Amino acid sequence: TTQPASYKVIGVLLAVGSGLLIGGSFIFKKKGLQAAERKFGAAKGEGHEYLKSWLWWTGMIVMIIGELMNLIAYSFTDAILVTPMGSLAVVTSGILAHFILKERLTTFGWLGSTLSILGSVIIALNGPAEETSTTIQAFQKKFLSVGFLVWGSLCLVSAAGMVFFVAPKYGKKNMLVYITICSLLGGLSVACTSGLGGAILTSIRGDSSQWKQWFMYFTLAFVITTLLLEINYLNKALALYNSASVTAAYYVIFTSCTLITSIILNSGFHGASTTSIVTLVLGFLVIVVGVALLQLSKIEPEDVKSGMLDGKTSLLLSAARSETTHHADDDPGIDAIRGISGVAGTIHR
Template sequence: MDFSTDNLTGVVLALLSSGFIGGSFIIKKKGLRRAAAVSGVRAGVGGYAYLLEPLWWVGMITMIVGEVANFIAYAFAPAVLVTPLGALSIIVSAVLAHFILKEKLHKLGMLGCVMCIVGSVIIVIHAPQESPITSVQEIWIMATQPAFLLYVGSVIMLVFILVFHFSPRCGHTDVLVYTGICSLMGSLSVMSVKALGTSLKLTFEGKNQLIYPETWFFMLVVATCVVTQMNYLNKVRPKMLSNFN
């Protein structure tokens, strides 16, 4: 991988993003615990008392800062370079959970962290060059290829099945339901975030992309994916971090 100035900027922003997002997991878990202690209803079973907990909002702001850094990173570096670095937020969460929450990570969890690091490094080292993009319409052409549209349709169908069939029945007991929803929606948001970030970057460079409806469509997709992921991430996080005990 040729680390140009833009690529290096993207990598640094992606690493900072992982740090903020990883830290926000711990802060928000403490907020979720406090909210559950006060209301008696956990977020994992449908409680929303955490919205009144200040510590949860501190974690949310921290996460927003991380997400903004991640968003900007997509404007500078290829998605195949930025996306794998997001997995490092898991490592940050694991370390902070050990020291701040006094939680112990199981051996399989340690193995998973090592695999995240190794996988991220391998992908970053061997990431292909990105072709220069001069317009959001170029991304739109790639996004409307039959193969990708088939993938998008499959993802949306799976998300609907998980949300309306499996979530009410076993979502509160099976972490894979909420994790699956977040991961599937995340796979769609990557393309949209890349498109929106590139559009804004080109606009700031003097090539206005806001005049194209494709830019606003990608913005709508990003907003939809983020809201959905945030909702189910708050449900899945207490279960994920409880595996440290």
């Protein structure tokens, strides 16, 4: 049956509120990580002492509320409208990090973040029409299709491989390691969240048979498990790297994984025009450029081997960093951060 027009408005408003809350939760959680490090002195990115911090739990509660709003939003409207609203988390986190954590992105960082968000929005707005599931039976049929099982298995195997083989060696050298793990699991989580949300909404409408299906409980368990794993590895990324960079990169990669997963789950390319497909590809290219700039913003020109960058690029990197390195009152100082083992970490080099 066709959903009322008001459902779309409700879904979008819930998605907007979700983005604002999730963006703010990053700040609370990072403040909690910093407080836990000062008090308990755990190694950077290791341990779970942050569980004893009320600030971290405040951020966790805010994030859970945001995630619940996101779940409900998927129940009211298509993922194609809900997913882009995640950009508000990037904007919110960046602004709050500027005023509360005293962290600043360089010019390259802001450009990269902007391009990344624009690319993700382009993909979301031009994505093929999706056929949403309103019952758990319909979602089960899609979930158990050959195409989605292959994709889901690939994501799980890739995430497991990164957890056991890549993260121990490169996790503290590149933030994309932990973020990619979160995103691969997150894409699958959103797919299940969409199906679960639709089934719950159908149940609220009066169809009690939804809770009599075993797949309903499997889906619920899968969502909880993947969410807990995402939280764990996102915490590691937040503890090691600049919060604005983590948020921006997480949004980009997570959105990409979510859209790909949604397209495969819902056979989204069926009937899509050439223009739509080309636009999607261009959107991904914009994201790639954005991520490249975001990573470039963390490079110290003097640390790059001779010949790797031309003189003008080195000059641009130096100029981009001047806005942060020439104002000591803009951040607590790298020595102070290292003095407390730097649970949060910054990119102010």
